[in-house]
Amino acid sequence: xxxxxxxxxxxxxxxxxxxxxxxxxxxxxxxxxxxxxxxxxxxxxxxxxxxxxxxxxxxxxxxxxxxxxxxxxxxxxxxxxxxxxxxxxxxxxxxxxxxxxxxxxxxxxxxxxxxxxxxxxxxxxxxxxxxxxxxxxxxxxxxxxxxxxxxxxxxxxxxxxxxxxxxxxxxxxxxxxxxxxxxxxxxxxxxxxxxxxxxxxxxxxxxxxxxxxxxxxxxxxxxxxxxxxx
Numbered sequence: 001x002x003x004x005x006x007x008x009x010x011x012x013x014x015x016x017x018x019x020x021x022x023x024x025x026x027x028x029x030x031x032x033x034x035x036x037x038x039x040x041x042x043x044x045x046x047x048x049x050x051x052x053x054x055x056x057x058x059x060x061x062x063x064x065x066x067x068x069x070x071x072x073x074x075x076x077x078x079x080x081x082x083x084x085x086x087x088x089x090x091x092x093x094x095x096x097x098x099x100x101x102x103x104x105x106x107x108x109x110x111x112x113x114x115x116x117x118x119x120x121x122x123x124x125x126x127x128x129x130x131x132x133x134x135x136x137x138x139x140x141x142x143x144x145x146x147x148x149x150x151x152x153x154x155x156x157x158x159x160x161x162x163x164x165x166x167x168x169x170x171x172x173x174x175x176x177x178x179x180x181x182x183x184x185x186x187x188x189x190x191x192x193x194x195x196x197x198x199x200x201x202x203x204x205x206x207x208x209x210x211x212x213x214x215x216x217x218x219x220x221x222x223x224x225x226x227x228x229x230x
Contacts, residue, residue: 023049030057048082060097074109087124096128135159149177173200184208
């Protein structure tokens with residue numbers, strides 16, 4: 001009987017320890033009042049399930065992001081699954097330089113992921129980069145974000161998304177820029193309550209995508225909602 005009590009006691013202690021381990025929040029503040037002053041180190045330190053709270057201001061430091069076969073620059077590369085990034089508001093938290101940054105030989109990005117990751121991005125603006133959010137595969141939820149595309153080959157969100165929600169976002173597009181590009185294989189993507197403004201292509205959908213729903217969106221300007229082969 002004594003042995004049984006010891007075992008039960010140890011089990012209870014184990015449960016208490018497990019319950020005390022929970023996801024944490026990291027603060028990124030340009031004035032040094034948070035855990036970090038740059039987003040990338042916060043993303044690197046975070047564990048699955050953590051939240052990164054990004055304060056006001058412009059975050060324009062680029063970091064090397066390495067994909068199979070090529071290397072680019074990004075404000076932030078997501079290398080950990082199940083993270084949440086929350087800004088202080090559209091136009092308040094800004095990712096990207098003050099003027100457009102890009103050349104013929106590079107494709108600078110705001111936020112990128114090259115592996116199958118799940119992520120939430122909320123309440124911020126990304127501008128002056130060629131691809132605002134590059135999410136090659138995985139699950140993505142983007143809410144209340146403004147994505148500005150300044151030149152003809154810029155893209156707001158691009159990738160082979162699955163189980164994705166793009167909700168209450170704003171896409172401001174220069175001539176021939178693209179708001180959302182869903183590459184072949186994307187599935188179960190919902191684009192809800194978003195606004196597409198400018199003379200670009202609002203949503204480009206590959207013929208090999210399935211389960212794409214566009215609802216309650218506003219299209220202002222010479223925009224195209226089309227399906228094409230990617």
